Amino acid sequence: MSEPGASHLVVRGVSKRFGATTVLDRVDLTIRRGELVTLLGPSGCGKTTLLRAIAGLAQPDHGQVELAGRDITMVPPHRRNVGVVFQSYALFPHLTVAGNVAFGLKVRGRPKAEIEAAVERALSLVKLGHLGKRRISALSGGQQQRVALARAIAVEPDVLLFDEALSALDRKLREEMQVELRRLLQDVRATAIFVTHDQDEALTMSDRVAVMNRGRIEQLAEPRELYARPASLFALNFVGLSTRIGGTVIGSQDGKVEVDTPVGRLSAIGSFQTGASVVVAARPEHLRPGETAGANAVSGRVRSVVFQGSRTLVEVDAGAGESLLAELSGRDAAMPRVDEQIRLAWPIAETFAFAAEARA
Amino acid sequence: MSQAVLALPVSQPAIDRERLTAFGFALPSFLILSLVFVLPLALLLGVSVIGPEGPTLANYRRLFGTAYYLGVIWNSLRLGLLTTILTLAVSYPAAFALVRARGGVRSLLLATLFLPLAASVIVKAFAWTILLRSDGVVNQALMALGIIEDPIRMIFTETALIVGSVNIFLPFMILPIYAVVAQLDARLSEAAATLGASPLVAFARVIVPLTLPGVIAGVALVFSLSVSAYVVPTLLIGERYPTLATTIAKAYLLAREPGFGAAAGVVLLAIAIFVVALSTQLGREPASR
Numbered sequence: 292m293s294e295p296g297a298s299h300l301v302v303r304g305v306s307k308r309f310g311a312t313t314v315l316d317r318v319d320l321t322i323r324r325g326e327l328v329t330l331l332g333p334s335g336c337g338k339t340t341l342l343r344a345i346a347g348l349a350q351p352d353h354g355q356v357e358l359a360g361r362d363i364t365m366v367p368p369h370r371r372n373v374g375v376v377f378q379s380y381a382l383f384p385h386l387t388v389a390g391n392v393a394f395g396l397k398v399r400g401r402p403k404a405e406i407e408a409a410v411e412r413a414l415s416l417v418k419l420g421h422l423g424k425r426r427i428s429a430l431s432g433g434q435q436q437r438v439a440l441a442r443a444i445a446v447e448p449d450v451l452l453f454d455e456a457l458s459a460l461d462r463k464l465r466e467e468m469q470v471e472l473r474r475l476l477q478d479v480r481a482t483a484i485f486v487t488h489d490q491d492e493a494l495t496m497s498d499r500v501a502v503m504n505r506g507r508i509e510q511l512a513e514p515r516e517l518y519a520r521p522a523s524l525f526a527l528n529f530v531g532l533s534t535r536i537g538g539t540v541i542g543s544q545d546g547k548v549e550v551d552t553p554v555g556r557l558s559a560i561g562s563f564q565t566g567a568s569v570v571v572a573a574r575p576e577h578l579r580p581g582e583t584a585g586a587n588a589v590s591g592r593v594r595s596v597v598f599q600g601s602r603t604l605v606e607v608d609a610g611a612g613e614s615l616l617a618e619l620s621g622r623d624a625a626m627p628r629v630d631e632q633i634r635l636a637w638p639i640a641e642t643f644a645f646a647a648e649a650r651a
Numbered sequence: 652m653s654q655a656v657l658a659l660p661v662s663q664p665a666i667d668r669e670r671l672t673a674f675g676f677a678l679p680s681f682l683i684l685s686l687v688f689v690l691p692l693a694l695l696l697g698v699s700v701i702g703p704e705g706p707t708l709a710n711y712r713r714l715f716g717t718a719y720y721l722g723v724i725w726n727s728l729r730l731g732l733l734t735t736i737l738t739l740a741v742s743y744p745a746a747f748a749l750v751r752a753r754g755g756v757r758s759l760l761l762a763t764l765f766l767p768l769a770a771s772v773i774v775k776a777f778a779w780t781i782l783l784r785s786d787g788v789v790n791q792a793l794m795a796l797g798i799i800e801d802p803i804r805m806i807f808t809e810t811a812l813i814v815g816s817v818n819i820f821l822p823f824m825i826l827p828i829y830a831v832v833a834q835l836d837a838r839l840s841e842a843a844a845t846l847g848a849s850p851l852v853a854f855a856r857v858i859v860p861l862t863l864p865g866v867i868a869g870v871a872l873v874f875s876l877s878v879s880a881y882v883v884p885t886l887l888i889g890e891r892y893p894t895l896a897t898t899i900a901k902a903y904l905l906a907r908e909p910g911f912g913a914a915a916g917v918v919l920l921a922i923a924i925f926v927v928a929l930s931t932q933l934g935r936e937p938a939s940r
Contacts, residue, residue, distance in 0.1 A: 370847075375845040385857075395847050
């Protein structure tokens with residue numbers, strides 16, 4: 292066993308093609324022991340295939356997978372010691388709750404007393420201790436989800452893999468499960484990979500998020516960094532809201548660029564050649580009404596004001612088909628009204644420039 | 652939570668509308684079945700136990716007390732069991748192949764299964780006699796290829812009987828198994844694999860129990876059809892292999908012994924009902940292990 296923090300799961304140059312489609316394109320990924328990592332991306336980005344390659348359910352065309360110091364690229368799934376929680380849960384309908392949880396231990400030939408103790412422990416972890424004798428069909432979706440989790444945990448796998456495991460639950464239950472699941476996985480010191488297209492789930496559950504697009508990992512970062520410093524236009528778009536304005540670089544120095552846009556000149560962090568087509572972007576919480584010295588500022592007419600409880604989203608039509616998105620908190624004095632003329636300013640340090648051709 | 656509530660027996664209202672409606676829907680078929688099925692069976696049972704001098708078990712004593720008729724019962728059972736076991740052996744993998752097959756191939760395979768059902772069993776049995784007789788297609792082909800010099804005796808052997816019977820009753824085994832295999836969630840095998848089950852273990856612990864209902868339905872159908880088959884043994888093996896079905900026919904048509912024929916019919920029915928009930932019971936057993 293490797294010590295905590297050491298690389299535990301290593302994916303090296305894994306590629307997979309289905310016919311003419313490249314589903315995974317030389318993916319590299321290293322996950323530390325005890326880490327919770329999310330593969331985030333739209334459907335078809337390869338996240339599920341990567342998960343299946345780690346589980347041994349899909350054979351990569353190229354590359355290697357190492358788990359707990361062992362090259363498992365050619366090892367069949369039943370000898371990998373991974374735990375998978377499927378989107379449909381894939382519970383065995385002919386077995387009881389306890390029978391499902393015991394399955395992995397039974398096929399490993401563990402002694403009866405040990406199995407019983409492990410089943411009890413796993414079921415109490417997911418708070419289903421009282422339902423062991425139930426049939427699967429007598430459970431709610433949320434309970435089935437917990438059984439699937441208990442079944443995967445019971446065998447103490449080297450890595451737990453979740454394939455859109457929460458997406459079948461309704462919103463409220465899903466949000467509760469996200470928090471609960473993260474706490475539970477940290478308690479049992481599990482190494483886990485989640486596959487999801489839900490950015491909130493990714494930000495809530497993971498130590499690090501891998502944003503995937505067209506079979507590649509575009510960015511692997513902690514949730515806070517991913518949000519604050521997206522590495523690509525795709526990552527910016529996929530996680531959180533933003534204002535995005537296209538333009539042409541007219542000058543560049545010290546890691547900053549001057550960009551000519553339809554709504555005026557803007558400054559942004561980034562290094563581009565003069566004449567390059569870029570997209571200038573900023574997160575909505577950095578946009579403030581009024582003028583600030585040494586900041587980007589754009590005027591426009593308020594198109595909509597959407598109250599969302601703790602925050603209010605204000606969309607501003609800046610003319611020339613461009614719009615700005617500002618997030619104001621309840622503490623901000625004087626909420627703008629629809630059709631009002633307004634000037635929004637935001638710091639240059641919170642403005643990014645991305646190559647426009649990467650627009651997804 | 653509602654768990655405690657669910658475990659309690661649900662109290663029935665005085666007039667259960669749903670049950671009443673269900674009963675109403677079942678009524679026509681119930682009436683028809685009583686008229687054309689239950690009533691004749693009651694008559695059959697009556698004829699078998701009433702002799703010229705009042706109630707008697709003589710017909711049953713003759714059936715179970717004579718070595719010849721015990722042999723007849725054994726022949727029927729043997730035909731039913733062999734046919735069922737062999738059809739099951741062929742059908743189980745075939746059902747999986749059907750499910751794996753895609754698009755046009757699957758339609759074609761299903762059509763080859765369904766189409767023979769449109770042909771009468773007499774036609775199919777005759778087809779086998781044409782194939783298997785001494786100057787039949789199979790013997791001629793084998794001789795033309797130089798594999799044999801003289802025709803092999805194939806028709807009127809037990810092999811011919813079983814081969815023909817398996818062929819004729821095959822769809823009744825494949826279709827119910829196919830129906831459950833098609834419903835199988837492919838993720839279940841994957842889940843079993845990731846939990847440490849080798850393909851063989853996953854098959855034994857997940858696939859077999861989940862496909863059991865289809866197997867049981869197929870076994871019940873094929874056994875009850877083959878144990879009581881009349882045309883198939885008559886055409887493919889004949890006098891050498893008397894069965895309950897041929898005995899019944901002889902008792903009614905030749906010997907004019909309706910009481911004895913009725914008794915043989917009751918025994919045959921009892922065997923079929925016993926096997927169907929047994930297999931249904933096996934399918935209902937909760938597998939919690």
